[in-house]
Amino acid sequence: MLLTSLDAATRDAAAVTIGEQSLSRAELLSAATALTSALPAEHPVAVYAEPTLDTVVAVTACLLAGAPVVPVPPDSGSAELRHILSDAAVECWAGPAHPESDLPVIPARGHAGGGAVLPPADDAVAMILYTSGTTGAPKGVNLSHRALAAGIDAVADAWQWSADDTVVHGLPLFHLHGLVLGVLGSLRIGSRVVHTVKPRPERYAAVPGTMYFGVPTVWSRIAADDDAARALSGARLLVSGSAPLPTPVFHRITELTGHAPIERYGMSETMITLSTRAVGDRRPGSVGQPVLGVQTRLRTEDGQGVPDDGESIGRLQVRGPMLFDSYLNRPEATAESWTDDGWFITGDVATRDMQGFHRIVGRESVDLIKSGGYRVGAGEVETALLAHPAVREVAVVGQADADLGQRIVAYVVTDDTDRAQLGGRLIEFVTGTLSHHKRPRDVIFLDELPRNAMGKVQKKLLGS
Missing domain, CATH: 3.30.300.30 (ANL, C-terminal domain)
Structure with missing residues (x-):
């Protein structure tokens, strides 16, 4: 079961805090279990993914009920919203609806009862995450319960993430980083999570945590705020992802906090496949080594191997237990994304050295310049x-x-x-x-x- 820690011994402690409101594991499990009885069985359910406790209850209920959850960005434009809801064949909203949608709404909380929930099959679709749509209409990424669990466990191994941790972040709850790692990761592992609603330096600094998650924009702002940065010196890990962390920001954060940031690499389709470790070398510009269960390889344009010299650039391909199953309703796109021998083609180009440390050059389509x-x-x-x-x-x-x-x-x-x-x-x-x-x-x-x-x-x- 993906959310194993909902039945942990710490059920009465605050598990999720968003802004000024909190839920214990017992309260979350009770609310989510009650909601499951009102959800359509095995049919996709949309969640208006604002940073609220209702979002967490709704996502948790969908996962318990075996209804694929479709996190919808709150700032979705009308065309994007119509595409997501129709492509995923969503039947209703769990929790508040997007203001421009007229689909039925099932409130996230206030339902009576709720008995035992049968865990969904490991290979059932747990979540449909939509890509950013930079090369066309956003694609729905089918992630199974097994993939989510494997991805979280691999990161926990790399970061020595445990039930003793408190995760702090203010990232969107419709994406891999904020929702899957930040919230579901904490619920699976048994740690606490505090969402600051907005990822502002002063809000990060105000919350005592052991792990702080941010994107480079967040860390750049923290690096420019000496007091906020120094307030994070008591943390165990500072994690940056979703885009490359500029080297000057890496060094400034290290100087002010005493912690070299953890950098990692992943996609909606793969979860986290590369990361530097809680213990070991952390190099600016490097996203580290493969996490538990992951293999990587670099290939030239004609399919040949690339030397592990830290300089030669190749197309990054990965495989592992946390990868997605398919793009929703896109069999051709799914087939094009995999090699004949079972490797996922990330679309990114990278280098790798003899120790297995990777540096992401960027997207092949825009970051590999032939001049x-x-x-x-x-x-x-x-x-x-x-x-x-x-x-x-x-x-x-x-x-x-x-x-x-x-x-x-x-x-x-x-x-x-x-x-x-x-x-x-x-x-x-x-x-x-x-x-x-x-x-x-x-x-x-x-x-x-x-x-x-x-x-x-x-x-x-x-x-x-």
């Missing part, structure tokens, strides 16, 4: 630019060029007011740090980079 006959990883150029004191944020992309094939273009956020001169200085700075062919040909200044709810830069919007 003048060279293959350049956008992340390497971004790291070089972030070392310049005038650069606050940066995104590097390849744009079509008649001569080079692609030209390297850097989009920079800066507080420097002398932008006319800064662009040339930044190009020279990269030239002095990296190979000449890796320098940006253009530097474009923005007030902010386009990001999604998880803090990932939306590179396809740059230059459009």
Whole structure:
């Protein structure tokens, strides 16, 4: 059973806190079990995934009842909302509905009774997570109870996560990081979880925890707030994911808190497959080694192996027990995502060294730049630019060029007011740090980079 710790000895202690409200395990189990009797058996149920206790009760009830839960982002536009609800054939909402939906609503709490719940089959679909839809309509990712349990257990092994921990985060509850790891991980392992509603530095600092989860945007803001950062010095682990953590932020967080951040890598389709460990080496820019049960390999464009030298770039492929079963209603997309010998094609490019440490270069479609006959990883150029004191944020992309094939273009956020001169200085700075062919040909200044709810830069919007 996925949520084994709901029957743990600590049932009377606060298990989940969101803002100022809390539920013990006993209260959560009682409310969720009562709700299960009102849910449609084995039919997908939507949850309006705001950071509330009703969301946690609704998700828990769906998992107990064997009804695939479909977390819906609260900021979904009308077209995205219609697509998700129709694609998943959702019959109702558990808890509050999205304001633009007229599907029936089953309140999350207030139901009477609720007897014993038969655990769903391990291979049954537990959750349908929708991708960000950067290459078309969002795809529904079918994750089984077995996959969720295996993914959480593998991370717990890597991070030495136990019932003694208190997890603190303010991440969205419609995504892998905030919902599956932050909430379901805590419920499975038996630890406590405190959701700060908003991922603000002062809110993280106000909660005594042992593990703090954040995306790079959150950690960048904490790194800029000395008092908030120092307040986290009593933690055991500071975990960053969903996008690369800039090296200067890694070093600043380490300096202020005394803890080098844990970086990890995963996708909706795979959960977490790579991570640095609670005990062992933590390197800026590295997402570590395969977690329990995971194997990885790097392949060239023609399917050949890539040397484990920490420099050679290859297409990252993974396999393990926490991977998804299929894309909902997308058999062709599912087939295209797997090799003939059973490896999932992540779409990311990476390097790997002799110790098995991986560095993610980025998405093959936008972060592998082919310029003048060279293959350049956008992340390497971004790291070089972030070392310049005038650069606050940066995104590097390849744009079509008649001569080079692609030209390297850097989009920079800066507080420097002398932008006319800064662009040339930044190009020279990269030239002095990296190979000449890796320098940006253009530097474009923005007030902010386009990001999604998880803090990932939306590179396809740059230059459009």
